[in-house]
Amino acid sequence: MGRAPCCDKANVKRGPWSPEEDATLRSYVERHGTGGNWISLPQKAGLKRCGKSCRLRWLNYLRPDIKHGGFTEEEDNIIFSLYKTIGSRWSVIASHLHGRTDNDVKNYWNTKLMKKIMAAGGSINTPLSNIQIANKLHHPSPSPSVTSPPAQIPVMKTEAAFFPVATLEPSFPYVSASSSSMTVDEGFRNGYINWIDEEICFEQAPAFFPELGFSSWTELLGGFMNDDSRTILWPNADAKQQGVYQSLYS
DNA sequence: AAGCGTTCCAACCGCGTGAGA
DNA sequence: TTCTCACGCGGTTGGAACGCT
Incomplete structure (x- = not known):
């Protein structure tokens, strides 16, 4: 038996967020905060989304302090250094980079930085986790x-x-x-x-x-x-x- | 211009954790 | 002490964008 779903999948929208949904979520969170409860937030805000989806959208995209755009060389160095030390603990690594999310760092590592390091002849030995x-x-x-x-x-x-x-x-x-x-x-x-x-x-x-x-x-x-x-x-x-x-x- | 393969990243999924009942 | 449930996390996926032929 699998885990019970966190919401009624049949009645929630999935996939990319529209600008209208972004605006609704941003406006609601800015006015009321999350109230410490993401599960009930979509209903209160009038969104047909799963609470988890709202949380992710806010944390990874809508939050005002999020930094978008390319990573700097300094950030590269921090990520590489921490990855070699603690492995794929993306949230910890992201906490050392102002405005970056764990998802951002993880994606950046998997798609660009790892290849960049390998191309430069570096080795990626992580601690046995x-x-x-x-x-x-x-x-x-x-x-x-x-x-x-x-x-x-x-x-x-x-x-x-x-x-x-x-x-x-x-x-x-x-x-x-x-x-x-x-x-x-x-x-x-x-x-x-x-x-x-x-x-x-x-x-x-x-x-x-x-x-x-x-x-x-x-x-x-x-x-x-x-x-x-x-x-x-x-x-x-x-x-x-x-x-x-x-x-x-x- | 069209078709195809690759890259990138937003979003999803399911699990462990911890707070509170 | 046990149970429930929301949160936060890392791994994975899907599809849009891009590049090459």
């Missing part, structure tokens, strides 16, 4: 893979247990400066590890590898490697001082 790690737990495979997992894998609750990303943000970016990077073995020896939940690290980790599809910590950490494949993109020192990181093999 939280979802990918968690996906391995729930969908173990014999051979490790760093390709994107199938969409919509229900792993989010597990993800939080593995990677306390929320604890780290907004100062989460890994540092890759040579002074802050080290080999995997050094990392373990020095007791910097890890992002992984304490209970799992200390009590369950060794048993996890076959199930996760990894044969070692090194393999798991491969997704966080620098381009030279020998050093880790390492979390910053602040996070360590905050006690977020604990020794695995101390």
Whole structure:
């Protein structure tokens, strides 16, 4: 059984928005705000649209602070840098670009920037995402893979247990400066590890590898490697001082 | 000018999350 | 504690616009 639809599809208009609909929505939101409820907004505003559709139209197109037009080189650099650090978390990336939406950034990346970078000889190595790690737990495979997992894998609750990303943000970016990077073995020896939940690290980790599809910590950490494949993109020192990181093999 | 393939982006879809009942 | 429901997100799709032959 599928998910219940958010609205009556038969009675709502779909497809491109007309200028009249744009005007109606803009006028309504400017006068009344969203009221914290997009679902009921279309009816109040007199639009035959799904609430989700209204929300998307407003956020991605009608909002007054939206920046339209081409991306600057500075924006390119920010997107590329963040993508390499955190992967396809478009809303986070967009939050670093004033006036850009996640949809904008995602489209720009998929249609232009990625090709531009590849054409320039760049490599696009992203961290092994939280979802990918968690996906391995729930969908173990014999051979490790760093390709994107199938969409919509229900792993989010597990993800939080593995990677306390929320604890780290907004100062989460890994540092890759040579002074802050080290080999995997050094990392373990020095007791910097890890992002992984304490209970799992200390009590369950060794048993996890076959199930996760990894044969070692090194393999798991491969997704966080620098381009030279020998050093880790390492979390910053602040996070360590905050006690977020604990020794695995101390 | 017509036909075809490609690119781009607005919009949709379905899921996880979190607030509140 | 459990359930419900709206929100926000990332992935995907459809079709208009564009470019090439």
